Structure formats: C-alpha cells, structure tokens
Amino acid sequence: MLVDKLAALLAAPALALADLSGPWPPGALAIPSVAALLLPAVRDRLVRLARTVITYTAIVLLPRSPAEVIDLLYRGCRRDRVPLLRRDLVCTARELRKELEHPAGHSTDPDPRMSQGTFTFLFSLDDPAQWKPRRTAISSATPAMTARAHADTTAFVPPPGHRDLYRDLTAHTLGSAFRIVFGRPPTTEELHRLRPGIDDINDMVKNRSLRPRDDLRQRTWHETSRLIDAHLDDPRFLFHADPHFAALDHGARIDVAGADLLQSITVQTADLFGHMLLLRHEHPAAFDHDIDAAILETLRLHPLSDSLFRTPDQGNPWLASLVMVHRHNWPEPDRFCPTRWRHTPRRALAVYSAGPRTCPSFKVSEIIATRMLHDLHQRGIRITPHPRLRHERTFYFGLPATITHHGTPSAHRPPRLPTARLWARRYAARTLFMARKREIW
Ligand code: HEM
Numbered sequence: 001m002l003v004d005k006l007a008a009l010l011a012a013p014a015l016a017l018a019d020l021s022g023p024w025p026p027g028a029l030a031i032p033s034v035a036a037l038l039l040p041a042v043r044d045r046l047v048r049l050a051r052t053v054i055t056y057t058a059i060v061l062l063p064r065s066p067a068e069v070i071d072l073l074y075r076g077c078r079r080d081r082v083p084l085l086r087r088d089l090v091c092t093a094r095e096l097r098k099e100l101e102h103p104a105g106h107s108t109d110p111d112p113r114m115s116q117g118t119f120t121f122l123f124s125l126d127d128p129a130q131w132k133p134r135r136t137a138i139s140s141a142t143p144a145m146t147a148r149a150h151a152d153t154t155a156f157v158p159p160p161g162h163r164d165l166y167r168d169l170t171a172h173t174l175g176s177a178f179r180i181v182f183g184r185p186p187t188t189e190e191l192h193r194l195r196p197g198i199d200d201i202n203d204m205v206k207n208r209s210l211r212p213r214d215d216l217r218q219r220t221w222h223e224t225s226r227l228i229d230a231h232l233d234d235p236r237f238l239f240h241a242d243p244h245f246a247a248l249d250h251g252a253r254i255d256v257a258g259a260d261l262l263q264s265i266t267v268q269t270a271d272l273f274g275h276m277l278l279l280r281h282e283h284p285a286a287f288d289h290d291i292d293a294a295i296l297e298t299l300r301l302h303p304l305s306d307s308l309f310r311t312p313d314q315g316n317p318w319l320a321s322l323v324m325v326h327r328h329n330w331p332e333p334d335r336f337c338p339t340r341w342r343h344t345p346r347r348a349l350a351v352y353s354a355g356p357r358t359c360p361s362f363k364v365s366e367i368i369a370t371r372m373l374h375d376l377h378q379r380g381i382r383i384t385p386h387p388r389l390r391h392e393r394t395f396y397f398g399l400p401a402t403i404t405h406h407g408t409p410s411a412h413r414p415p416r417l418p419t420a421r422l423w424a425r426r427y428a429a430r431t432l433f434m435a436r437k438r439e440i441w
Contacts, residue, residue, distance in 0.1 A: 052085040063427055065393040067306040067321035075328050090320035091328060093350050101355035103312050130252050137244040137256050139360045144238060148180045149367040156372040160405045164398035169270035176368050177265035181257055183236025193223040202267050206396050207429040224258035268304055269365040273372050274399050275302040277383055278391045279336055286338045291370055293338035296349055300326045301336060303351035322351055380406040396426050
C-alpha cells in the first residue's frame with residue numbers, strides 16, 4: 001500500500017537515530033536487550049504517526065470529501081483495519097458491520113456519540129443520554145411513517161425552466177415530511193418559518209456556509225415547538241397518544257419531530273433522489289427495470305453519509321469511510337451495476353449503519369424518492385442535468401438542471417456553474433467543519 005511505503009519512508013530517519021543495534025560498550029548488555037524489546041513498539045508508533053500525517057495532510061489539502069480521500073489512499077489495502085495514531089481506520093464492510101453490531105465494551109448501551117450527533121437541530125439539544133427514549137419513539141412511529149409515505153399522493157411537479165433543482169427537491173421533501181409528521185399539508189407561513197433552520201444545517205453539511213446561524217435554527221426550533229403543542233390532541237399527528245413520545249421532555253420532543261424526522265426526511269430524501277436522478281439520466285433502463293436494485297446501487301456509489309466514527313468503551317476509537325468500504329473488495333467497484341444485487345445480500349450495504357444504532361427509518365426516503373421518480377415519468381417531465389455538472393459526493397453547488405414539460409423548451413437562461421469564489425468557500429467550510437467535528441485531530 002502506497003501510504004505504508006510513504007509512512008515507512010517518513011519514519012526511517014527517526015528510526016535510524018533510534019537504531020540501537022550498533023556495537024555496545026562492554027557491561028551494557030542489559031541495554032540492547034531492553035532496546036530490542038522497545039524497538040518494534042517505537043517503530044510501530046512512528047509508522048502510525050507518519051501514516052496519520054500523510055492521511056490528514058491529504059484530507060486537508062485535496063479538494064475531496066474525507067471519505068473520498070481515504071478511499072483514494074487505502075482502497076488497495078489488504079487489512080481489515082489500519083491503525084492511525086489516535087484511532088483505527090476500518091477498511092472493510094465486514095469489519096465495519098462487526099464494530100457496529102457488537103460495539104466493544106457496551107453490554108447494554110452502544111456508544112451514544114454517533115457521527116450524526118453533531119448534526120442536531122440546536123447544538124444545545126445534543127444530549128447523548130437522550131438517544132434511547134428518542135430512538136424508541138421514532139422506531140415505534142416508523143410503521144405509521146412508512147404507511148403515510150406510501151399513501152401520500154402529493155405529486156412532485158417542478159416548474160419548467162433552467163435552475164437549481166435542489167431547491168425544488170427540498171421544498172417537496174419538506175412538504176412530504178410535514179404531511180407525514182402532522183398529517184396535513186403545511187401552510188406557506190409554516191414552511192417559511194421551518195425551512196431556514198433546516199437549510200442552514202444542510203448548508204453546513206454541504207460546505208456552503210462557514211458557521212451555523214443560530215438565529216435561523218432558533219426560528220425553526222420555535223416553529224416545531226409551536227406545531228407540536230398545537231397538534232398534541234390532533235389524531236392526525238404522528239405521535240398522537242403515543243406513550244413513548246409523551247414520556248419525552250419538551251426539548252426531546254422537538255428534537256424528535258424537528259431534527260430526527262422533519263430534517264432527516266427532507267435532506268436525506270432530497271439527496272437520495274438527486275443522486276438517483278443523475279444516475280437515471282445515464283442509465284434509464286436500469287431504473288425502469290428494477291428500481292429497488294437501482295436504489296441500492298445508487299447508495300453504494302453515493303452513500304449519503306461520508307463516514308462513521310465511534311469511541312467505544314473498550315478498544316481503539318475508529319473511523320470508516322463509507323465510500324471506501326462499499327468499493328474496496330467489490331468487483332468493478334466504480335461501475336453502476338444494479339444487477340450485482342441479484343447475488344449480493346442487502347446487508348452488504350452499510351450506508352444506513354448497522355446494529356443497535358442503525359438508521360430506524362431509511363425506508364421512508366426510499367418510498368418518497370421512488371414516488372417522485374414515478375411522478376416525473378407520469379407527467380412527461382424531463383430533467384436534464386447541466387452538461388458540465390460533475391456527479392460529486394454531494395450537492396455542494398446544488399443541482400443545476402433544465403426541466404421540460406412534454407418537451408416544452410424554456411425561455412430562461414441556463415443556470416451558472418460554480419465560480420472560483422464558491423470553490424474557495426467550499427474548501428474553507430469543509431476544513432472548518434472537520435475541525436469543529438474534531439475529525440482532524
Ligand atoms: C436513504 C436515506 C437515509 C440514509 C442513507 C440514512 C443514514 C443513516 C445513518 C448512516 C445513520 C447512523 C449515523 C451514525 O451511525 O453515526 C442514521 C441514523 C439515523 N437516521 Fe437515517 N438515513 C436515511 C434516512 C432517514 C430518514 C428518512 C429518517 C427519519 C424519518 C432517518 C432518521 C435517522 C435517525 C433518527 C437516526 C439516529 C438513530 C439513533 O439515534 O439511534 N434517517 N441514518
């Protein structure tokens with residue numbers, strides 16, 4: 001592996017200095033034997049240090065997501081995990097699944113500090129102790145959520161024109177999320193009050209903004225709080241008479257309805273659908289033939305979360321690139337090939353995590369996204385991505401596209417592609433974001 005060769009090279013001068021195998025003065029026989037014992041440990045530590053420096057320097061310098069950089073550096077590696085200085089790099093889906101399904105040292109509670117913990121709605125509510133009751137409430141509501149997602153008939157009809165389709169996607173998926181949670185369509189004012197905080201979190205995750213806008217998130221938080229209070233006695237409310245939801249304190253209720261449901265449904269579904277659209281543009285038959293396999297393959301190539309990391313009670317902290325574990329050791333890893341899912345068990349896909357903290361409600365996104373594709377097809381709506389748009393890890397610059405209804409051309413001007421200023425902002429935002437999440441130390 002290239003990284004290991006470079007690491008050995010970097011560590012070599014220090015090892016040469018510490019080379020204790022030379023001639024020893026008489027009477028000092030005890031020292032070389034201690035040195036001989038210590039040398040492998042010193043060498044191991046130096047190689048880890050060098051590997052860490054190479055990995056994180058590449059992550060900081062290259063204009064790619066951390067998961068992509070790890071994939072670039074380590075895809076050829078033969079080991080299940082590679083030790084860095086402060087954590088291990090989990091390299092294969094098999095090893096990742098083992099870690100997630102049997103977290104070391106947790107007899108009852110797996111590690112509460114999940115990667116996603118930093119994306120909460122208001123940072124003040126990021127209380128790890130609350131995960132279990134929150135999760136119980138969400139899991140018990142999931143069958144009702146999937147039924148509502150299936151029953152939702154509000155069609156996705158983006159107006160014709162050239163523009164950033166990503167905004168249309170989140171507008172539609174926020175509407176779906178609202179209908180699922182509150183059992184009725186939102187008013188324009190409600191959407192107006194909810195959307196800014198959700199967009200702000202999404203803008204940070206997509207490296208579009210440099211720092212969180214607490215004022216916007218506060219507004220979304222207050223609106224969610226108001227909506228919950230107004231719907232507690234409404235039988236259409238997803239958590240109406242739900243004992244698990246009723247047992248939560250006020251803050252946790254807002255986090256469940258707002259961050260865990262409205263936010264997740266809106267963003268995860270928009271992202272999933274965006275990736276599906278771009279792939280469908282190149283492989284229409286695959287999507288028409290077997291949409292479920294096409295979704296699995298979409299997620300394998302474009303896992304919505306970049307990486308997963310944990311600090312278990314026992315054993316080393318670890319980090320896994322979801323891009324790498326779904327390509328490393330896979331035949332033709334970079335090719336979109338839904339037919340591979342005929343012979344591959346679904347559990348080979350770890351994009352939803354696994355084990356006790358696996359995503360409880362991913363099906364909701366799959367149902368809504370499938371429906372959205374169907375809507376476009378039924379209404380003769382054609383979406384052509386901007387010809388120079390690159391299919392990246394995520395929608396850093398939105399999804400510039402041309403939308404035509406029954407072939408009607410649009411009179412608007414084509415959308416602009418990102419400028420150097422936007423690239424620079426993205427780079428700065430990404431590095432700041434990683435530093436804040438303590439990913440780079
Ligand atoms: C394709 C769509 C989705 C993907 C790929 C996805 C992925 C994930 C992943 C990877 C995690 C674990 C994060 C970690 O271990 O650090 C997670 C957790 C979670 N997801 Fe999803 N998700 C999706 C859709 C959804 C939807 C639609 C909802 C809500 C309806 C949702 C709600 C949650 C919640 C509440 C958790 C935290 C679970 C806990 O605290 O134990 N996700 N998701």
